[in-house]
Amino acid sequence: MHPHRNIYTASQNDAPLEDSLSGASLSAGSREGVAASFVATSPYQPSPHDYLIQHLSVGTCTQAEQKIILNDVNLAIPHGKTLALVGESGSGKSLTALSIIQLLPTGLAYGDKSQIYVDELSILDLPEHAMQQVRGKNIGFIFQEPMTALNPVLTIGQQLAETLTWHHIAVQNISSKGQVKSYINKAFSNLQKDQYHFLAALLFSLGITEPMRCLHCYPHQLSGGMKQRVMIAMALVAEPSFLIADEPTTAVDVTVQAQILSLLRQIQKERALSMLFITHDLSVVKQVADDIAVMYRGQIVEYADVATFFGSPQHPYSQQLFAAIPSYEKRGCLLPVLGEEGGIKLSPLSKEQDNQVLLEVKDLCIYFPIKQGLFRRTVEVVKAVDNVSFQLCGGETLAVVGESGSGKTTLAKAIMGLLTISSGNILYADSAVEFSKKSDIQMVFQDPYSSLNPKMLVADIIVEGLRARGERIKNAAKLPAVFKLLDQVGLPKESCNRYPHEFSGGQRQRIAIARALILSPKILLLDEPTSALDLSMQAQVLNLLKTLQQELQLSYLFITHNLSVMSYFADRALVMQNGHLVEQGSIESILFSPEHLYTQTLVKYAQV
């Protein structure tokens, strides 16, 4: 093979732009803007044992139109080190990862000069059958969404053992605890026994306390964190030397995220693994990575070691990424938006707040009955929200924080009147919320990709609230109120006659906000409005919400699990855990002097 080919010239950092770009076999003519003016290379002199990606280009292969998706990507992952690949969605991070194991989506092809070396094998020269030996055995892959990445109809044991059997890996009988052993002896053949011993030991080392039980579970029986541990185990089964982790913590809660990250760091040290860690979250990079490569529109724009990068990011895009992270210090200002001309500035924003109580929740309880038996008797109740009381004042932003399953969304649905309350009161401006009052409270949902009806025009989506209230509107696209709202949320007038799929995530969330505002509500319930969005989109939506609050004197009940968004955006916060309200107070008191143990844990993880 070609282990000693060294593509990096003696001085990498000042390699001329032309040289870097000439590596791409596909035309780079269509690229413009920030990315093209800055192509970064590795700060290291690569050694033959490194995992190398050289001049990787990927594009569509149709004759009619050539579109470049990855343009001359050069990465080197030194032995036993972690490289973080950072970028927003659509920048080509995941595609880079998939191209390393030759699993490009249909219709895409590699550029001519692309080279990938793993364990001194030139990956792109390998035929499919040889590649199958490399996947799983030389390269382990951890996927983003453990919920869907595991086969729902096979047990964890079957899915893990499959890799062992497929790669003909003989495992030695590792002695495990007596009880577990006798159980296995009864249930399995010798080969399976050995495999299950090995797998149980592996799962145990990854922090799963009942590994044998876990092996016999189906994926849906495990929690999100457990599934991600299983996913990691699946990547490690064949003991590869190179691990690719594609956003392994995006789908899990903050506390679980911290555990998974420290676990990855630990196994990487123990097993001397090299790791390519893909993420869009700069805050996790510091915890796991040695080096960082920033990707923008299919190109690497900055490549440095972590200390240098976090000390002084060089590329304007990287600087903008940092600036767009919401934090306590940036309160009272609008966040800078990516791609905006004139550098980064924080524009101050004034805010008015009155102390009149708009919404009061008193001793609210919501229980869901569990029914069983022939006559559906109620045998148990799930206390989704238990004894929660709080007040929301005019012009105020009240954050509700907590992990998934803590009852945040149930609380919001109850305030909207979408759920039956078991006991307690919800009072709106001194009277219990009635159906007629509902237009005063509107909701913006979490996922703008699924919360807008794909078959309706934007104008119809926006005026649906008016129609539901009984107003007769013939042609929504000609309504002045719609134009005014679109203008307010920063969308062009022409958006009226288009469908939701024509918009990006951030734009869709603007449509969702316009839809909520048409009824001129006083309170907006925001259910994780930015958690499905990229950092730059998040900054835009948060800015919009702040501006609207100022213009329209809105009160926000802001549900989030992201503490940095909370500390930037909210005035006060409620902390929820398992349906209970464990702490409430001003942002300052929650952040700087948390009383409850759970709040302290949350704040600690968020500050890492």
Place this chain on the structure above:
Amino acid sequence: MGGDGGTRGGLIVFSYFLRKILYAIPVLLGVNILTFSLFFVLNSPDDMARAQLGNKYVTPTMISQWKVSHQYDLPLYYNETQTGLAKWTDTLLFKKSLAQFTFQFGNSDQGRNINADISQRMWPSLAIAVPTLILEIIVNIGFALMLIFFRYTSFELTAVLICVALMSISGLFYIIGGQYLFAKVLKLVPISGYETGLDAWHFLILPIMIGVISGIGSGTRWYRSIFMEEISKDYVRTARAKGLSEVAVLFRHVLKNGMLPILTSVVVIIPTLFMGSLLLESFFGIPGLGSYMIDAIRAQDFAIVRTMVFLGTVFYVLGLILTDLTYLWVDPRVRLE
């Protein structure tokens, strides 16, 4: 999974299906009463007698005689001449319709014992329907997997086009064309007829083959779309990242998940296999329940038609309950709470 949880799970399953069976009773009752009103109110016993006796030279005496001999002389649902409970039981609704719940169907209008006919004729029906179903599933899944393996190629495109063409051809064409080719030209099998015992295979092989072939177009296309949806899911990518070959991915991961919707759609029709196929049986002269129904309709023998409608409903409801049970059995995610 301790033994304790097992027993409790068993109880939940038992009570769930007990409830399902209780739900089935009003459905069957409703169908029973609807059929009754169709057959007795719209088509009165007088009309039935006239049809049976032939429309010419029918005197009112002949009609009432026929009605008495076939027990159609009772009032529809309320008998004033009787006392007590018999006011309700000695009626057409009770004797001719609700009595079907005992599965004693009595005599047909032409005087044959329906129960005896059914128990004799269901075997030829099953002899065609069961092998057809099994072969159909195997062949269609095989073709569908092959199309998935060659997805996005011109081979797949051609095959899908052929499937559409096969779907568009009428079932009658397959029957007549098959009879012409294999029985008349090639003289491999008899055109139609039936024989009891093992020799029946001469007569069964052609209808089974034609049953399978006529279903290939739609079946393959449907299964292909099920597998196509599965193959784009994340767990398939995980399986590939483990190093599995495309064939292993198809058979170990895609097939198993795709089988869930396929199995349940097949289970629904299993009980109705008893009823046989109307078309195949009448064209091939197979004395099964399908041709029984056709003959009964032709002869205006509504006692048989009513029986078959009732049995069809029972079997379909049974099929739905079996589907639930299958789901519980094959899909680990389905749990009864």
